[in-house]
Amino acid sequence: MDFTFSNEQKIFRDTIYRFCREEVAPLCEESDRKGEFSFEVWRKLGGMGLLGLPIPETYGGAGADFITCCIAGEAMGHAGVDGGHLLTLGAHSYLCAANIVEHGTEEQKQKYLPGLATGDDIGCMCLTEPSCGSDAGALLTAAVRKGDKYILNGSKTFITNAPVAGVFIVFATLDRSTKHKGITCFIVDRDTPGLSTGNPMHKMGVKCSTTSEVFFEDCEVPAENLLGGEGNGWNIALGGVEWDRSTLLSPFLGNAMFTLESCSRYANERRAFGQPIGEFQSIQNRIADMRVYVEAARLAIYRVAASKDNGARLNPLLASVNKMYVGDKGFEMCSAAVDLFGGYGYIHEYPVERGMRDAKLGQLGGGTSDIMRMIVARAMVGRQK
Numbered sequence: 001m002d003f004t005f006s007n008e009q010k011i012f013r014d015t016i017y018r019f020c021r022e023e024v025a026p027l028c029e030e031s032d033r034k035g036e037f038s039f040e041v042w043r044k045l046g047g048m049g050l051l052g053l054p055i056p057e058t059y060g061g062a063g064a065d066f067i068t069c070c071i072a073g074e075a076m077g078h079a080g081v082d083g084g085h086l087l088t089l090g091a092h093s094y095l096c097a098a099n100i101v102e103h104g105t106e107e108q109k110q111k112y113l114p115g116l117a118t119g120d121d122i123g124c125m126c127l128t129e130p131s132c133g134s135d136a137g138a139l140l141t142a143a144v145r146k147g148d149k150y151i152l153n154g155s156k157t158f159i160t161n162a163p164v165a166g167v168f169i170v171f172a173t174l175d176r177s178t179k180h181k182g183i184t185c186f187i188v189d190r191d192t193p194g195l196s197t198g199n200p201m202h203k204m205g206v207k208c209s210t211t212s213e214v215f216f217e218d219c220e221v222p223a224e225n226l227l228g229g230e231g232n233g234w235n236i237a238l239g240g241v242e243w244d245r246s247t248l249l250s251p252f253l254g255n256a257m258f259t260l261e262s263c264s265r266y267a268n269e270r271r272a273f274g275q276p277i278g279e280f281q282s283i284q285n286r287i288a289d290m291r292v293y294v295e296a297a298r299l300a301i302y303r304v305a306a307s308k309d310n311g312a313r314l315n316p317l318l319a320s321v322n323k324m325y326v327g328d329k330g331f332e333m334c335s336a337a338v339d340l341f342g343g344y345g346y347i348h349e350y351p352v353e354r355g356m357r358d359a360k361l362g363q364l365g366g367g368t369s370d371i372m373r374m375i376v377a378r379a380m381v382g383r384q385k
Contacts (some may be wrong), residue, residue, distance in 0.1 A: 016050070051317070090243075157213045159214050186227055
């Protein structure tokens with residue numbers, strides 16, 4: 001299997017890398033220090049067409065495939081764009097816009113996709129609830145059909161982009177007794193009466209990504225905003241997993257590349273006992289392990305992306321291996337980078353500190369590493385629910 005980029009793909013990657021290195025990354029440090037989402041960064045990413053990658057050209061996007069989206073995510077992370085803005089982009093482009101592309105009616109696509117492609121509208125996906133995260137089939141938010149409307153009641157939590165979003169992809173159940181079969185998806189506009197968001201949450205990492213609770217109190221959603229038909233919400237959620245365990249992991253790969261370069265450079269510059277610390281075997285071993293992780297993570301991510309571009313259904317085993325490896329080993333690598341920098345790695349002025357905080361999300365978001373292990377183990381021993 002050959003993952004060599006074509007000349008066109010190399011030019012695409014280099015263009016994004018240079019632009020983000022020069023125009024975007026310098027803005028991210030200040031935003032992270034303040035813990036604020038930057039609309040200036042957002043506009044720059046939109047101006048480069050990076051917010052509408054999976055959206056067809058007909059609606060103002062790029063119509064990019066999985067591999068192209070992964071290349072973009074890798075390039076942005078490699079350039080030093082923080083994990084917060086990249087998480088915002090991922091939730092907007094792949095968990096919101098891509099779901100409308102895949103499951104929306106023509107009227108829904110024409111209404112929502114052009115604004116999402118430019119970033120004039122910001123999208124989010126509301127699935128996780130206070131009482132259920134990984135067990136999404138147990139969600140409590142209820143939808144009741146009344147004439148030409150659905151009435152939504154319930155709440156969501158840990159919703160990326162909720163404080164700034166204008167377009168909400170919302171999962172609710174028509175009948176809890178049917179579990180997954182009752183889950184249904186809706187497009188809800190920000191100004192819909194009965195929809196409200198909580199205060200932004202203060203997080204360990206990805207601080208530039210805004211996160212909050214979302215509340216629905218007798219929220220009336222027009223029937224034409226039903227996405228994908230009644231009872232099809234679980235399939236739509238699984239489609240989001242396909243993006244989550246391929247394209248949404250690529251910025252973590254980019255961050256690892258950025259971290260590796262930072263560590264290699266520091267190992268040559270920092271001196272101790274009369275020589276660069278890169279002369280010590282313990283430092284060399286850390287850097288060697290980092291390089292191995294980067295190469296293995298790249299193969300894992302692009303393998304899943306290539307299979308999707310070839311029309312294959314998501315393989316739960318391989319996707320879970322991918323997510324678990326990138327999340328766990330990526331955090332270990334970023335932690336090792338802080339160790340390598342010593343005391344300097346613990347202060348904000350060196351980017352490895354931010355990298356470690358941002359990398360922790362790789363073990364938690366989109367399915368925890370423990371859940372990934374459960375999926376892998378069940379596949380290996382043949383145990384199914």
